[in-house]
Amino acid sequence: MFAVWLVAILMAxxxxxxxxxxxxxxxxxxxxxxxxxxNRAVVEVKEDEIRVHTQMFLRLEAGGIEQVTSxxxxxxxxxxxxxxxxxxxxxxxxSRQRIEARVEGSKLLFHITTEGYSKxxxxxxxxxxxxxxxxxxxxxxxxxEVGKKGTMTLLIEPFxxxxxxxxxxxxxxxxxxxxxxxETVVVKQEYSGIKTFTWATAxxxxxRERTVQGFESIKEPASVARELPPEAMxxxxxxxxxxxxxxxxxxxxxxxxxxKLTLRxxxxxxxxxSDHRQKVLDTAKMKGGDYQATLVIxxxxxxxxxxxxxxxxxxxxxxxxxxxSQIQSEHPxxxxxxxxxxxxxxxxxxxxxxxxxxxxxxxxxxxxxxxTAVDALNSRRGECQSHTNLYTALARAAGxxxxxxxxxxxxxxxxxxxxxxxxxxYVGEWRAxxxxxxxxxxxxxxxxxxxxxxxxxxxxxxxxxxxxxxVLEN
Numbered sequence: 001m002f003a004v005w006l007v008a009i010l011m012a013x014x015x016x017x018x019x020x021x022x023x024x025x026x027x028x029x030x031x032x033x034x035x036x037x038x039n040r041a042v043v044e045v046k047e048d049e050i051r052v053h054t055q056m057f058l059r060l061e062a063g064g065i066e067q068v069t070s071x072x073x074x075x076x077x078x079x080x081x082x083x084x085x086x087x088x089x090x091x092x093x094x095s096r097q098r099i100e101a102r103v104e105g106s107k108l109l110f111h112i113t114t115e116g117y118s119k120x121x122x123x124x125x126x127x128x129x130x131x132x133x134x135x136x137x138x139x140x141x142x143x144x145e146v147g148k149k150g151t152m153t154l155l156i157e158p159f160x161x162x163x164x165x166x167x168x169x170x171x172x173x174x175x176x177x178x179x180x181x182x183e184t185v186v187v188k189q190e191y192s193g194i195k196t197f198t199w200a201t202a203x204x205x206x207x208r209e210r211t212v213q214g215f216e217s218i219k220e221p222a223s224v225a226r227e228l229p230p231e232a233m234x235x236x237x238x239x240x241x242x243x244x245x246x247x248x249x250x251x252x253x254x255x256x257x258x259x260k261l262t263l264r265x266x267x268x269x270x271x272x273x274s275d276h277r278q279k280v281l282d283t284a285k286m287k288g289g290d291y292q293a294t295l296v297i298x299x300x301x302x303x304x305x306x307x308x309x310x311x312x313x314x315x316x317x318x319x320x321x322x323x324x325s326q327i328q329s330e331h332p333x334x335x336x337x338x339x340x341x342x343x344x345x346x347x348x349x350x351x352x353x354x355x356x357x358x359x360x361x362x363x364x365x366x367x368x369x370x371x372t373a374v375d376a377l378n379s380r381r382g383e384c385q386s387h388t389n390l391y392t393a394l395a396r397a398a399g400x401x402x403x404x405x406x407x408x409x410x411x412x413x414x415x416x417x418x419x420x421x422x423x424x425x426y427v428g429e430w431r432a433x434x435x436x437x438x439x440x441x442x443x444x445x446x447x448x449x450x451x452x453x454x455x456x457x458x459x460x461x462x463x464x465x466x467x468x469x470x471v472l473e474n
Contacts, residue, residue: 020045020081020137025205026225027217029058032241034233036060037069038225039217043137049084050077054133061232062368067093073133073157081138083108083131088157094379095371097325099157110160116331116374117323121160129153129162140204144169144185154191159454165191175199177207177219193267193462213465214241235367244408244417246469250445253410254437257299259444260473265466266291271449276430277301278448294472300432300441308428309346310399317426320401326372326389326453327404329396333377338397348400349427355394359387359435387436388421389453401426404453406460408467409437410445417469419460422446444474 023043029036037058044051051074058069070091076084088099101110108125111118130138132154142150149168156163170186184199184207199208209217250256263272269283269291277298286292312321323330329338341354364381373393376386388404395402402425408417422434422442432442449463450456 020050020141024222026220026222027206027209028220028225029056030216030218031233031238032214034237035229036233037228038220040222040225048079050079050081050137051075052077052134052137059228059232060235062093062235062366065368066232067235067368069093071158075131075134077131077134077137081130081134081141083125083129083155086131086133086157090158090371092371093368095375097371099160101157108155108160112160112325114325114328114372114374115378116333117325117328117372119323119325123160123162125155126153126162129155132156135165136198136204136206139167139187139189140200144187144200144202144204146171146185156192156458159458161455161458163192163458165189170197173199175207182207192458193460194458213461239367239414239418242419242464243414244467244469246410246416246471248471249415250410250471250474253412253445254439254443256410256444256474258474259297259471260294261297261447262292262294262470262472263447264290264292264468264470266293267462269293271462273448273451275448277432277444290466295447297444297447299444300439302441304349304427304429304431306428307347307349310348312348312399312401312426317401320403320426321396321399323396324453327393327396328372328374329393331374331393334373334393335397337377338394341394342398348398348425349431351398352395352400352425352427352431352433353440355391355398356433356435356438356440359391359394360438363387363390363435365436384421384436388423391423391433391435392453395423395425403451404456405432405448405451406456407447407449408463409434409442409447417445417447419464420446424451 022045025041027039029039040055042053054073056071060067073086073088075086078084083103085102090097098113099110101108106125108123111120130152135154146169152165154163154165167187167189170188173184173186174181175184184201187198189196195212197210198206200206207219272280272293274280277300279296281294283291283293328334341358342351345351362380366381367383370376370379370382370386373389376382376390392402392404402423404421405424406421409420411418424430424432433440434442450459
């Protein structure tokens with residue numbers, strides 16, 4: 001599930017890594033010691049504003065093809081570091097998303113453009129919210145005295161959402177930087193389950209930043225930062241390194257009807273959701289402060305308890321029919337295919353199955369995730385996120401309330417649980433399908449960890465690199 005890893009890289013790269021003076025800083029981006037790309041942060045201090053340009057560049061290999069991912073952002077701040085505007089361009093494996101935003105009063109007004117989608121939206125912005133891309137400036141401005149701690153409200157620009165950032169200046173530490181000992185302070189930052197440790201000099205210059213998921217940024221001269229290895233790292237390496245091994249293998253996972261297991265190293269007692277097929281039996285606090293949960297998961301039942309007909313007009317289901325920047329259910333190509341697959345049927349479950357079969361049969365299974373549903377439809381290939389986004393767009397266009405689910409599923413190929421996405425449709429009751437695996441009802445190894453295409457993916461980061469599983473019964 002490459003989109004999840006991209007979130008981690010986006011959050012790991014140091015933004016404006018300096019006090020409020022003109023700077024142009026570069027850093028190399030690494031994953032478990034292997035170089036993936038680079039970051040750049042430029043700060044320009046003007047009389048009436050501060051301008052910050054940030055850039056991230058990654059090169060990976062997927063499906064035998066070199067894939068380039070880049071994110072660039074121009075941010076304008078007031079002299080006291082409050083957001084004025086930002087312009088963000090994401091290019092993820094050939095797909096593009098642009099966001100233009102400005103602050104007016106207590107609102108963030110933004111325009112999002114992707115393939116086949118162009119809309120104005122707004123977000124209620126807390127008065128103390130700071131952009132994630134420039135948050136380091138705020139920390140430096142507040143002071144890096146050892147023992148200092150606090151909470152800030154982050155605006156996470158790529159996802160147009162806010163989240164609390166907790167920070168603490170832990171200690172002073174001498175580190176080796178490019179062959180020389182340098183005195184630094186170590187700062188811990190944590191938000192949305194993503195924990196980073198930053199080593200910075202007294203003037204606020206970031207020399208190193210690490211996440212618990214294995215990503216690292218190291219300050220380097222521009223020529224060194226831009227120098228990449230001859231061969232790009234394969235996306236499949238992320239899957240192997242993020243694999244969640246259980247205490248024993250699960251044979252024939254696609255046939256598993258019920259599963260009882262314990263998940264360990266959770267961040268809180270409510271980390272794991274319960275639903276119609278997944279029940280949390282109990283939670284307990286572990287030594288060290290983490291939690292564990294024991295749960296039972298069942299295979300999806302063969303059919304809904306009772307048939308229903310179109311349309312779905314109740315208010316609760318309307319958010320799951322919306323057109324979004326990644327789920328373009330109003331795009332003409334999506335609507336035309338949805339009409340073809342729906343035909344004259346008045347049975348939403350029958351239509352849901354027809355869409356599931358089409359997506360499974362028509363998308364090539366490769367380790368490349370398209371950014372949007374339209375991208376997946378055009379390329380006719382992708383991993384779980386591509387299948388799920390396209391399925392969700394087609395189902396919504398057909399009038400079926402549909403949501404994106406994020407979690408893990410057992411893989412026979414990798415002999416462990418891998419991060420995965422699949423859709424759930426509302427047909428009088430919520431039901432889970434898997435167009436990537438071709439399942440009309442998911443097997444019991446599908447463990448739901450979050451819901452939602454953006455905030456749900458971000459929440460997944462609280463599990464990556466720390467989750468342990470004991471299978472109790474299957």
